[in-house]
Every structure is written in structure tokens, then in C-alpha cells.
Amino acid sequence: MLSVEAEPVGARPGQVEPGHIESSLVSVDVLALRFDAGSGAVLLGVSRRELEPFLGRDALPGVLLGRGERLREAAVRAVAGKLGVPEGAVRATGQLATFDEPSRDPRGPTLSIALWATLDPARSDGPRWAPLSAVPPLAFDHDRIVADCRALLGERLWRDPVFTAGLLGPEFTTAQALDATEALTGDRPYPANLGRLMDRVPGLRRTEQHAAARAKGGRPPLVWRWEG
């Protein structure tokens, strides 16, 4: 299974000889998500490329995985280096999928492991954030990565408390929950139905508090909070 083993000899492309390791490079590309409570938008962090290829184009923040480095370390490094987000602002990370098209990077075959990262919006302001529902064209195959992974993120919301709490923060209103759900799934649920769904999320509690009313008037929304 590893390089030091002899593979059965036969003319197969991609064959690895013992001692002579020539592997694809591994990059970690991050869907860095930042929930703006004010507008209710889920923002995706993008970075302008300062090198060829795709110089000047937007791209997902990504780094090459270092030897012995863990995926989430690399994701934090990417978010810090490419978006300027301090490491402490990364609330949680997790795997999405791996993209292995050999021609996805013109410099040579590169594996891309896509991770999500949820950020604390108070500590991750910066220049380049795009609403997840209107991401500009990106470099490499990142348009495809975003499209594929957006569906995965939509499935994860409310099912994975670590992701959901990381995205929405320690407390949030029903209105914000509706906005975030719409941003990730493309579909806005009915308030009553989302409320029942949230009642069943482990660790999430409906409080008696109401948030401050909005500028335009209207009943103030309920506050939800994670316990533990």
C-alpha cells in the first residue's frame, strides 16, 4: 500500500516504483463561511490570486498540504494566509469531498481536498466575501467545487450541530435561521416548520428572549441558543 512496497510489475499508468515516489500534489481548498447576522447572508471567502496561473482571478483560499500536516491545520493556514482571518476566528472545520481531475491545475496533477470552515464574523472581516448564492466565476475548477459542495453544505445544516453552531454562532434568531437555510439549500422553509426542526436539533434551545426589533418595525424574533 505504501511506496516501499513492490507493486506487481505490469505496464500500468500511474504505477509507483519502490523508492521513487512521484505523487500528485495535495492542495486543501476551503469553503470559508461567514454568516452576516445583519443581512442574513452566508458569505464565502475568496482570495484574489497574485500568481500565475489565473493571476488576478478570484479563487477559493487554498494551500498545499504539508508533510504530516492535518487537513484542518492546512485549512486554518489557508484561511489565515489567503483571507487574512486570524486562526482563532475559525470555529470549526470538516471534510467535504476530494477532486481528482488531473488537469484541474495547469501546473500539473493536483488533488484538491475540499473542506468547509466556519468563521466568527466579528473577527474575520476582510475585503473579499461573496454571497454563497452569487459567487463570481472562480479560477481552476473552483466553480465546480463550489457547486458540488454547496449541496453537501445544505445537507449538513441542522443535521451537524458542530457545523451549524459554527456557522450561526452561539445564539441567533429565527429570522437568521431562515436566511441561512435559504442561502445553503436555495429554499426558504416555512417558519413553523423550521421551528419544529430546530426543536429537535440536539443542544439547541428555544429561549424566552426576543431580539431587538428591526429598524422597519415588526415583531422581534425569538432567540435560540446552544447549550453546553
Next chain:
Amino acid sequence: MLSVEAEPVGARPGQVEPGHIESSLVSVDVLALRFDAGSGAVLLGVSRRELEPFLGRDALPGVLLGRGERLREAAVRAVAGKLGVPEGAVRATGQLATFDEPSRDPRGPTLSIALWATLDPARSDGPRWAPLSAVPPLAFDHDRIVADCRALLGERLWRDPVFTAGLLGPEFTTAQALDATEALTGDRPYPANLGRLMDRVPGLRRTEQHAAARAKGGRPPLVWRWEG
């Protein structure tokens, strides 16, 4: 917590200097599944290691990913080289999760990308197959990989027609469907309930045919078939 699940971000050791690329090796480890229609067992292909480390122990079939090689190619190569299964016997493959514990291989940091592969049982006989419900202790962290991925396989059955058709073959009986579901999820559904679930699987059709009766007598089961 499962490695494939979300992780909160904590303290991180180790950094990588840019410009000096020294990446972890990438191995592709395969959960090669073979459904034995006779016994109703889902069998996992394991290979005995012929080199250190873990000499003589069983392990998942795996290979190092070659430069520019696709994950699917590597999975087919692993199954062919380590299990002796001809390439044409691989019906389908897909991603499961990535395991990035740096110490998972004593020879050095190695990323493991776990894939599933479904095999044609008629063309993939061989020496070492273990029921998925009774896998022997494996080398490296493969026990953990199997445990984590078994849950993912259970979720995929009936939801992913490519996986399900690859596992069960072009046609199968209700009894076999019950057995396969029990093997992957650990839970045997009621026949009526599984029948209704299968009625909703796209591309799967309940036929009017009955399979040959079993040796012990009893009503012959219905045959299900994929269309297209």
C-alpha cells in the same frame, strides 16, 4: 467523534514553510464489497501483508496514488493487485472519507483516501473475504476506517442507485435485499417496509418473476431488476 465528522478547531502544532513542498504521501484504501447472493453476506476484501510493517496481518487493499492518477484508477489497481480481482469485475467506485492522522502509518505521514468499490461476485472470487459484520483486526488504522465507513455505506444503500446496483447486481430478490441491508446497517428491516422503500428507488422495478425456491422450502421470493 468520527474523523469524517466536523471537528472544532483547537490547538495546532506544526507549520509548513511556503516554497518548500514536502507533502504527505497519498494512499487509496479500498473497501471492496462483494455480495454473495447465496448466503446473503456482504463480503469485504482483505489482503495479507507481505512486507513490514504489519507483515502477515490483514489490511484493506491499498496503493499509493500515482502522479496524475485518478482515485478510481488507483482503487481498481489496488483491488486488482492486492485481491487478484480483474479490472473488469469492478462495477463502480466512489469516495468515502479521508483519514489524515499523521501517525497512522509508522513509516511516515500518509494520507489515506478511503473509497468503496463494488465487485461482480462471479468474477472476483479469491482467498480472503470477510463478512462486513465480522471483519478481523486489520493493520494500520484500518479498523477505524472500516468502522467509520460502514456507517457511510449504510447511509448510501438505497439512496445511491449506482452503489446499490453495483453491490446487488442487475437483479436480486427481496430476501437478498433484506440481507444486504442488515449487513450494511446492522438492522434488518421489515419486508413490507423495505419493499415500499425499494418501490421509491429510481430505476428499480419490482418484477412479476419469482426466483427459484430455496432448498428448505418456502415461498419463492420476488425478483427486482434495474431498468436502463
Next chain:
DNA sequence: CTAATAGTGTCTTTCAGACATTATTAT
């Protein structure tokens, strides 16, 4: 008051879970 926003009650449909009952076969 009205407009805007949000929460609640409830009906419907879908789906999973759990049987009891009926059907078909070998012996």
C-alpha cells in the same frame, strides 16, 4: 390606524416502524 415582521395552530401528505395475516413452497 397601517405596514412590516414574526410566531402559532392545524390540516395534509409522506414515510418509517411494527406487526398480524395470508400465500407459496418442500417434505
Next chain:
DNA sequence: ATAATAATGTCTGAAAGACACTATTAG
């Protein structure tokens, strides 16, 4: 007939979907 195996009917409860109605705020 009896045992073995499988299919079917039906009841229950959980969950999603859809909507009408009520509640609370700013102006």
C-alpha cells in the same frame, strides 16, 4: 398436514409541507 419462507394489509407515529391566523413592533 407441517415447517419454512415470503408477501401483503394495516395501524401507528414521526416528520415534512403548506397555509391561515394571531401577535408584536415602528411609524
